[in-house]
Amino acid sequence: MSRIVHEFTTDIPAWKPYVKPLDLTEASPEQLDALKITPSNTKVSDYVLVLAHDVETLKHRTPLFNGVMYNKGGLSRAEREIGAVGASIVNRCIYCAAVHAGRYNQLTKDETVIDAIFADGVDAEIEPRLKAILDFSVKLSKCPQDANEDDMQALVDAGLARDEILDLILSTALFGWANRLMHTLGEPIAE
Amino acid sequence: MAETKDVIAEIVGIEPGSTLAQVVAGRADIMALTQQTHDGALMPETPGGLSHAERAALACRIAKINNETAFEAHFEALMDEAGASDATARIADIWFDGGSDARLKALIRHVDLVAHAPKDATRRDIELLREAGIAEPDIVRLAELVAFVSYQIRVAAGLRLMRGLA
Numbered sequence: 458m459s460r461i462v463h464e465f466t467t468d469i470p471a472w473k474p475y476v477k478p479l480d481l482t483e484a485s486p487e488q489l490d491a492l493k494i495t496p497s498n499t500k501v502s503d504y505v506l507v508l509a510h511d512v513e514t515l516k517h518r519t520p521l522f523n524g525v526m527y528n529k530g531g532l533s534r535a536e537r538e539i540g541a542v543g544a545s546i547v548n549r550c551i552y553c554a555a556v557h558a559g560r561y562n563q564l565t566k567d568e569t570v571i572d573a574i575f576a577d578g579v580d581a582e583i584e585p586r587l588k589a590i591l592d593f594s595v596k597l598s599k600c601p602q603d604a605n606e607d608d609m610q611a612l613v614d615a616g617l618a619r620d621e622i623l624d625l626i627l628s629t630a631l632f633g634w635a636n637r638l639m640h641t642l643g644e645p646i647a648e
Numbered sequence: 649m650a651e652t653k654d655v656i657a658e659i660v661g662i663e664p665g666s667t668l669a670q671v672v673a674g675r676a677d678i679m680a681l682t683q684q685t686h687d688g689a690l691m692p693e694t695p696g697g698l699s700h701a702e703r704a705a706l707a708c709r710i711a712k713i714n715n716e717t718a719f720e721a722h723f724e725a726l727m728d729e730a731g732a733s734d735a736t737a738r739i740a741d742i743w744f745d746g747g748s749d750a751r752l753k754a755l756i757r758h759v760d761l762v763a764h765a766p767k768d769a770t771r772r773d774i775e776l777l778r779e780a781g782i783a784e785p786d787i788v789r790l791a792e793l794v795a796f797v798s799y800q801i802r803v804a805a806g807l808r809l810m811r812g813l814a
Contacts (some may be wrong), residue, residue, distance in 0.1 A: 475783050476773040510788035513688035514796060521681040530698035536753045540666065601805030602715050609809040619810065626806030627678060630799045635797035637762055641769040642788065 462645040465575045467559045467568075470645035472552050478506030491516040492602040507642055522594035522635075525627045531615075532647040534592055540625045542571070543594025544632030546578060553632060568638050588617035594629040656800065659718040668811050681749050682800065689796045690726060697786040698755075701732035703793055704757065705739035710763040710797045712742045717802055736784045754780030755790065762794045 479488060480503075491512045492501055501509075508515045511515045526537055540560040545554035558571040573581035579595050581588070590613040596604040612622050656679065662669050672679060672785050690703050704726035711719035727737055728735075737757060738744050746753030760768055777787050 475771050476787050482770055507788060508792070509667075510785035510790045513692040513694065514685050514792045517685040517688060521678060521685065524675075524678050524681065528675065528678070547769050556794050570772070580793055581762060597802050597806055600714065600771070601802050604805060606809060606811060606812055613813065619667065620674055621812060623675060623807075625811070626803060627675065630802035630806065633802050634795045634799035636768045636792055637798055641773065642791055644771065 458519060459646045459648045462647050465551060465554050465558070467555055467562060467571060468647070469555045469559060470552060470647050472504055472639065473500075473617040473644050474503050474643040475645045476507050476510070476642050478503045481506070484509065485512070486510045487516075491519075504569045504639065504643070507541055508638065518539055518634075522631065525624075528624075530620065532621040532628070535561050536587070536621070537624055538564065539570075539590045540594040540628035541635075542574060543591050543630045544598040544629050546574070547595055547598035547626040547638035548633070548640055550632075550636035552639050553636055555645070557632075571575070579626045586615040586617070587642040589617070593625060596627050596632055597626070654679060655660050655686055655722060656682065656804050656807065659722065659804050662807070662811070666811075667813075668807065671810070672807070673748055675782035681714060682803065683777070685796055686800060690723075691730075692789075697783055698738070698789050699730070701727055701736045702739060702755070704730055705732060705736055706759050706790075706793060707797045709759060709795060710741060710754070712740070712802050713760065714798075716801050718812045719797075719804070722806065723759070730795035748811060750780050751782065758790060759794050762791070763798060 459471075481489075484492070488509050492505065493531055505515075508518070525533065526541075528540055538557045541557035542561065544550075557576070562568050562571055563593055570581075570587060573583055574591065580591060581591065583591070589608075593604060593608045596608055605636050609622070613623070617625070629641060659673070662672060690707060691700050695703070704723050707725035708727060709718055711717075711723055724740070727740065738753065743758070746756045758773060758777055759774060773789060777790070778784075782790070
């Protein structure tokens with residue numbers, strides 16, 4: 458028996474598309490290339506098969522995604538995940554929130570931060586540096602014009618270097634993109 | 649397809665040699681991929697059921713929803729380049745809801761919803777697109793357009809704030 462998940466969780470749900478995923482037997486050479494499919498590797502998620510309908514954005518999006526979240530230097534990987542979680546909470550993307558909250562917990566071996574964010578959102582009582590990161594990602598996600606000089610200064614005051622701030626902007630904005638696909642093209646299902 | 653310059657750098661006004669330019673140079677790979685995705689979302693070689701002019705007009709609407717006048721001007725220029733008809737250019741008018749054209753009405757409704765309040769989107773919103781005759785691949789193309797432009801606008805907004813740092 459499966460049910461749609463409506464509450465934030467770190468138990469990663471399944472994702473069921475509203476749109477018909479690409480049928481691999483009908484895929485164009487360009488689609489197969491973007492999917493990096495070889496005869497020995499035909500296991501592609503439904504999410505990627507849905508996005509393969511628009512191959513011209515998908516082929517750039519995958520390396521871009523990996524760069525923003527895993528590039529060397531700059532903001533720590535765990536703190537980039539907070540940018541992703543902040544956006545996912547604003548956009549109520551249960552799936553993205555679960556994946557990236559889970560990743561934060563894995564990287565830091567600490568569940569208290571995510572527990573507090575899921576319980577209290579922007580009012581979560583977390584250490585000042587993480588709080589500045591969360592506040593900024595929430596504001597930039599809601600409406601870009603909501604983030605202001607004070608939020609930017611709060612990041613500097615919390616000790617973020619310029620390159621770290623850039624990575625936070627990128628990870629937050631990236632989830633403004635990812636959430637608008639994941640949350641609007643399908644739903645999270647607990648099985 | 650016309651090559652476009654780095655839209656974000658132009659809109660933010662990143663001065664060569666500035667601190668911000670140096671920081672952004674550290675993520676040059678991401679900025680280049682962002683520009684390539686821009687071209688893929690706005691001017692794809694295979695536009696499917698969404699013409700370049702319609703994409704530019706919808707993107708212009710998204711810029712207006714976000715109060716981003718610099719992006720608005722950029723997408724207006726793309727509309728002109730794509731030779732948008734008056735009927736298509738009207739999509740960018742935030743007060744226009746598509747009128748009696750069921751397809752336009754569905755496209756506009758969906759873009760407004762997903763640009764402004766993606767959290768409120770449900771399965772029903774995809775069904776409405778389908779009922780208006782929009783094909784499955786075009787539903788995904790539309791979703792990528794609004795999702796990408798929302799990302800691009802946020803990157804620029806963040807960089808603009810960074811530019812103001814002492």
